[in-house]
Amino acid sequence: MADQIAKDAHLAATVLKTLSNDSRTVALKIMHDALRDSKDKVIEANKLDLKEAQTAGLSQSLIKRLDLASGDKYDSMLQGILDVATLDDPVGKITLATKLDEGLELYRVTCPVGTLLVIFEARPEVIANISALAIKSGNAAILKGGKESIHSFKAMADAVTGALSKSEVPKNAIQLVATRDEVGELLKQDKFIDLVIPRGSNALVKNIKDNTKIPVMGHADGICSIYVDIDADAEMAARIVVDAKTNYPAGCNAVETLLVNSSIATTKFIKVTQALLDANVKIRATADLIAALESANVAPHDNITLATEADFETEFLEFTIAVKSVPDVAGAIYHVNTHGSKHTDCIVTENADTAQKFLRGIDAAGVYWNASTRFADGFRYGFGTEVGVSTNKIHARGPVGLEGLVGYQYILKGNGHIVSDYAGAGGKKPFLHEPIQF
Known part of the structure; x- marks a missing residue:
């Protein structure tokens, strides 16, 4: 089951990254409207989670993170989706251009990471945050919420999946997994999953880091x-x-x-x-x-x-x-x-x-x-929202927004060029290595 979820997400990612920015932006606006219209339903489900959390004696800090109705949290979540939608397209940006020879041009271009696995405790708004950032950046995402937010998770999942089915986004681009048993198997899917993003307790983050070969982006402590x-x-x-x-x-x-x-x-x-x-x-x-x-x-x-x-x-x-x-x-x-x-x-x-x-x-x-x-927050930094805060020293650091969800690839454009013609590979032609203005 887990391998099929991961494979479906991987294949969806290969399609999602080809969609235009306009198509991805429209999908976010549809998702925003669905969550806005489902607010009462989601809040009622959230109340059930809060009641069960209090009965179970969970910590006050976790209960605060779980509460969607406190202050303007829900409305801020909705606004975050719209903020992400209006951001510049992070995909396809040229960051380097070099003329290797006449008719042979090298470009470094931003591209999606691929497939994200996001595992979180409490904080049901993560569903909206991650879904918005993933879609805007052309990444597929598998989201696994904690048992303490199961009612909120299901209500929000219904709204998100229903909304995306009305867009051009592939149906498996955002998958929401409710069962705990699948997490261990998903962490083994390094062939199809490119990045794991844990959001939760120190124990959660450390456990994930110890049990996967997939790169993990996150932090264990906020001291x-x-x-x-x-x-x-x-x-x-x-x-x-x-x-x-x-x-x-x-x-x-x-x-x-x-x-x-x-x-x-x-x-x-x-x-x-x-x-x-x-x-x-x-x-x-x-x-x-x-x-x-x-x-x-x-x-x-x-x-x-x-x-x-x-x-x-x-x-x-x-x-x-x-x-x-x-x-x-x-x-x-x-x-x-x-x-x-x-x-x-x-x-x-x-x-x-x-x-x-x-x-x-x-x-x-x-x-x-x-x-x-x-x-220290993606919303306050102008990222719209964030997938989390990374204390890693590679790829992305601090609040991670769209730029943290793209890498890059090199695109080479030629016209029948072969390496045998050039010095170092048997030929005599030198490389020009001239910058191209872009």
Whole structure:
């Protein structure tokens, strides 16, 4: 069964990539309308998932990710489809053109990756996000949702598959798999599946990486850090840290570690701490910082406890933050590169030289200066939406939009040319290797 799903997706991908941008865009608009018209049905199904998740005692962070009705999440999901639809076609772009000889021209052209396998927990909006990005970029996609979102998954799957059947997109270009048993077999289909994108817990991502030969694009942890420098504006630092921690603590781009220059432990750090406490954030601080807070009469406090080493490698996903002092920016860089997850890290400072040292020194997909880590998102970057955040160092990094779902191929156009005529293969003709303007 799994091999047939993968083969069908592969064959659909070979057709999908030949469709015009207009055809792919029309398909997205049909999908948007179907999900818009099915909103009430999907939300009712989502309520069943939420009820079962609460009964099962699942974590609050997972329940928040599962909830489609909170805030404007559903409408943002719909808008994301339209945003993707209006983006430039990522397929067929020439990125290099070289004249090898008269009548012999080489082009490097963007093309779809092929077939994507996307495995996710909670976050049922992933169905719309991935489907939109996959279709726009000419890729087929197999989507497998978690059991905690099964009702939402089925309702959205009905809307998506029904919509695409009214378009030129091949029927197997987007396949939605509900059973868990097929995942293991799908991970073996390296002949037909080109890229696996996991979205979920650390355990999920690590398990997938350990059980497939297919390239995996994703991240296992979102341990984001903010360093408050000696030259930071205290009020700015407080606003940024509180936003990064409390805006959506269940997000992988929420800050988990706060690093503070030791010289401001009894001054600017106090203001940042008070802002966190006012926002009901639990602070796990090192002994020296607790002593500084006690001297300022901020501690003892019920929400201030002694940090452990493990806290600085923990993705809390809740109103908890680990706090540590460092002597300078070099100390901050060392800590982040030692304990971070290469997701997104930030420095708050008014010193441009110090900021540049941090920006250059941090090994992460995103490095910010005076801005909340919560900006690490495909929608906020203008990608329409994202398939996830990659901490990989090859192909795509950070929030992955359309550009992360295309590779490239070399197209050579000749007129009866043969390599035997050229130097290095028995002939005498030299190559011109002249750039072609495009």
